[in-house]
Amino acid sequence: MSPVLTAIPPSHPLRVLSWNVNGLTHYIKRKKVLSYLQSKRADIALLQETHLNDLESSKLQHDWVGRVIYSSHTSPSEEGGGPSRKCGVAILLRKSLSATIIKTWSDAEGRYVFAKLKIGARVLCVGSVYAPTGIKRSFLLGLNRTITEIGASQYLIGGDWNLTRDAIMDRTGPVDSGNNADRVLLDDVIKDHVLTDHWRLTHPTEKDYTFLSPVHGTQSRLDYFLVSHKLIATIQDSRILPAALSDHAPISTSLNMGTASPGRKPWRMPIHRYRAPQGRSQLQEHVSTYFETNAGSVTSQRVLWAASKATVRGQLMRDAALANAQRVAKQVGLEDRIRTLTRLYTSHPTPTTRHDLEVTKMELNTLNTSKAEFALRAEERR
Helix, strand or coil: CCCCCCCCCEEEEEEEEEEECCCCCCCHHHHHHHHHHHCCCEEEEECCCCCCCHHHHHHHHHCEEEEEECCCCEECCCCCCEEEEECEEEEEECCCCEEEEEEEEECCCCCCEEEEEEECCCEEEEEECCCCCCCHHHHHHHHHHHHHHCCCCEEEEEEEEECCCCCCECCCCCCCCCCCCCCCCCHHHHHHCCCHHHHHCCCCCCCCEEEECCCCCCCCCCCEEHHHHHHHHEEEEECCCCCCCEEEEEEEEEEEEECCCCCCCCCCCCCHHHHHHHHHHHHHHHHHHHHHHHCCCCCCCHHHHHHHHHHHHHHHHHHHCHHHHHHHHEEEHHHHHHHHHHHHHHCCCCCCHHHHHHHHHHHHHHHHHHHHHHHHHHHHCC
């Protein structure tokens, strides 16, 4: 399905995020995750552990998401209490991304999904992978066969691999030597398709992690992008973002693909904001102040009324911008604190630091929940 093409604004980096979201069955959690991805200006999002079936996966096509490519799997619960949905992967494409989907591939277990896309003049194959815990031999062999079948020349594969690349650099605590056979198989995938772990390539001596084990208190870098060597020159950055809404941290990368910047949307008055008593009082104050200040300044009531609408609209836009700036500043502040506490816990893992980290994550989660609930109420009132 080809997108409708519009005039091409100046180019901007293609922003890709990969994230094990640890379940999206609850509608508020879905809203929080989609809002977070939008705040990070993701053009493509690669999700793992969605826990969604086919019908529910289509619900991800909401807000900024124009297209969803997914693989889901439902299996009998071990406790016999109904179906279990612990897998599920998805690729989300932003509505404004001018990309043609050439072909897709997925497995039957909700473990991986690939999409070959034409973005501008470049053909790029993106993939979302959720590797199983435990022995991964059959999974990695099957994944290697699928990538061979795809036969693309440029790959960007993000995922939760449930496997550290380096037993020492990518984990705190005891050396992770129990997965060496799986590392050899993953290295085969990387070598066979000329891929590289870009974050490690650009951070050769840094220790940073994407998962904190609540049981063992150890940290591991289980989430990473594998990218084709041909793409390395186009990649502007690779980052590990603070973990908050899930037990895994999101990871991001930006590529210079010559993609068009999304145009600015026209401002719309947030009616729901001014239905609340505080917002209604603020709106009445703006209107009253305008007419008190400008009464008698012109003879034409039509001109006075037209000018009032323009003036009040400008004030409402400033109010909304200020409120959004305050909310963003609080979110950024909490994310920075999570990042600082995570690094402190990595170097000095004390119970106090662990407690402060969990409290800060909870505060950020509460902030995102409030934002999601507010947005959902606004949608219901439209």
